[in-house]
Amino acid sequence: MTAIDQSPTMIEIKGVHKRYLLKQALNGIDLQIKKGSIVGLLGPNGSGKSTLLKMMAGLIYPTSGTILVNGREPDVRNKQQIAYLPEIDSLYSWMTVKETLQFISAFYSDWQVDKASLLLHAMELDERQKVRNLSKGMRARLKLIAALARKVPLVLLDEPFSGIDPMSRAKIIHSIISEFQADEQTILLSTHSVKESEPMFDDVIFLQNGRIKIHDSAENLRSEFGCSLENIWEKVYA
Template sequence: MSNTENPFIIELKDIHKKYLLKHAVRGIDVQIKKGTIVGLLGPNGSGKSTLLKMMAGLIYPTAGSILVGGRKPDVHNKQHVAYLPEIDHLYGWMTVKETLNFVAGFYKDWQADKAAEMLVKMELDEHQKVRNLSKGMRARLKLIVALSRKVPLILLDEPFSGIDPSSRAKIIRSIISEFQSEEQTIVLSTHSVNESEPMFDDVIFLQKGQIHTFDSTENLRATYGCSLENIWEKVYG
């Protein structure tokens, strides 16, 4: 991705995504600025995962146009984008170290030093089998896999889903400390609004496949006079 004068890493124009029986995303227009951490918030079925998969180039919109770093997402997107799916995509029979070495083989932008450093911060034993890790520890390992790549865009789909508070706190601290705003943008979908709030520069509230609200966290707090968690309750309550 070239560093042109375009301030936006992601540009969506009238994006729709239809499945057989479902209109998952309905006419979304949004531009996401480079160098920001953006929260993608909404209940299950609001279109968060569908939107992230389109940004990652894994699925294509039914209508509308999408640009990521000035180009249409496709199968080559993995060169520019690190995508962490909500599903557990790690191999249970590998050790933590084998997992990182395996992933490193796919990407020229892999940063082995960063992976080793995060392993220590996340308190993971490199010799342990993935199948023996708790859900929280597996979530930590998945995050290391995503954040150890030197790419302009990182997409995280529900990285805190169903994990313990201590792992959640560690993961959030790690995202904040590893984030390089001069070089990267992060879009993160989550239900854990309260803990995640300090991370977000901007927030998108999705409702039934449409954007309900998109603004900076600062403006949203000023407008509503409360925290993002309270805004969530007002939007979806």
């Protein structure tokens, strides 16, 4: 099931396959993602979510097929147009929160100091704290600030809620919604936390075994299945 939309396109993928030695990670992906939307990328472990996001970020390349982000093929030069938040935590533990944000900001000309300050307050982080003293949830909030403080057309978030407490998940979701600029940004968010994330999503993509199983608007899916996205998840992957 694939939704057809005539809105301006942020991401266009045609016939994309990705193979790692003996593993087929993506197996014939055709996809269009419209500008100005928050898209949920859902699926069990190994379904291809992280591979797809890394490909959009220009960190890896397809074995075959084409991918365009905002009209051009993604590569390392696109980093000024894309904010990518990986699942892996690569923060320096010896830095303070303030030093971490200053360090990251030096790499990007689009860094918004005022926005970073507002997000720091919203996430309830003390800029004087050392990263090594932060809980996993606090570190996740800090990583999200690093992504959302940039003024870019595309934001890619890979499992931003992985293994963190409900309070941190709530703060992160609130910040994503409150800071989202529909006229300027597109956000793709990979997550297993479907219940909490559901209110954010304009569109939803369900991946399975490197293929798109379902792609439609969240509203259409809830209407068609007569239940929440969380319940749809259970039906799709039962």
